[in-house]
Amino acid sequence: MSRPPLLLLLIGFLLAGCGYTLERGNPPLPQQARTLALLPVRNETYEPILETETATVMQETLRSNTSVILLPEGQADLELLLSLVRLVETRTAATTDAPAGITVSLSAQASLKDLRKDRYLWKEVALQASLSESAVNDSLELVSGIKTTRIRQELLEQLCRKVYDRIFLDF
Numbered sequence: 001m002s003r004p005p006l007l008l009l010l011i012g013f014l015l016a017g018c019g020y021t022l023e024r025g026n027p028p029l030p031q032q033a034r035t036l037a038l039l040p041v042r043n044e045t046y047e048p049i050l051e052t053e054t055a056t057v058m059q060e061t062l063r064s065n066t067s068v069i070l071l072p073e074g075q076a077d078l079e080l081l082l083s084l085v086r087l088v089e090t091r092t093a094a095t096t097d098a099p100a101g102i103t104v105s106l107s108a109q110a111s112l113k114d115l116r117k118d119r120y121l122w123k124e125v126a127l128q129a130s131l132s133e134s135a136v137n138d139s140l141e142l143v144s145g146i147k148t149t150r151i152r153q154e155l156l157e158q159l160c161r162k163v164y165d166r167i168f169l170d171f
Contacts, residue, residue, distance in 0.1 A: 026067040027168040029078060030121055031114055035069045036062065037076035042083040045106075050084055054156050058082060061160040065168065077116055082163060083109045101134040106155055110163050124166055129159035 029036060038058055043051035058080075062068050073079065086107040094100040111123040131154055 026065045028067050030112075030167065031078075031117075033077035033114065033116075035071045035076040035078070037071050037073045037079045038062065039073055039079055039081045042081070044083060044085050045087040047084075047087050050087070053152070054082065054084060054160070057153070057156040058160045058163065061157070061164045065164075074115075077114065078121070079113045079115060080163070080167070081111050081113070085109055099134045101132060103130060103132040104151060104155055105130040106159055108159055108163075110166065112167060122166065124163075127159060127162055129155050129162065131155045131158065 038055065041051040041055045041058070043054075059070065062070060070076075084106065086105075088105045088107075090103045090105075092098075092101045092103075106129045108127040108129075109123070109125050110127055112121045113119070114121050131151055133151060
């Protein structure tokens with residue numbers, strides 16, 4: 001046996017012994033839970049229907065994991081609560097070095113509760129999603145306080161991905 005395959009085999013055993021995996025796959029829910037309920041998203045921002053759009057993106061993100069079974073509130077092992085706390089839009093003026101731009105940030109809180117044991121598995125009070133765009137190729141016209149549907153969608157996808165990672169990867 002040559003040295004590189006032997007070294008790779010040794011590294012593989014070390015990683016396996018530490019609990020690491022080399023493929024992402026569909027991680028299971030924490031605490032051997034089988035089902036999850038997404039509670040109605042709370043919207044404490046002044047942006048209308050943001051909670052509905054967030055719930056849709058969060059459901060799509062959760063459904064991308066085939067090991068997740070979504071059930072209605074009160075019928076699942078785990079309940080996920082997501083609260084949208086603050087939406088901030090910052091515009092920058094064009095300078096000789098940089099074009100005009102916009103940064104949109106969304107702050108949120110999330111918690112995951114195990115209903116079988118009636119206790120919270122985690123609470124996250126400082127979730128943050130942020131997106132910046134320059135006006136090089138498109139205008140900075142805003143629709144309902146957020147520039148275009150594309151930016152809004154990307155911002156929500158970023159936030160929901162952070163919640164997903166907290167549930168499945170960072171637990």
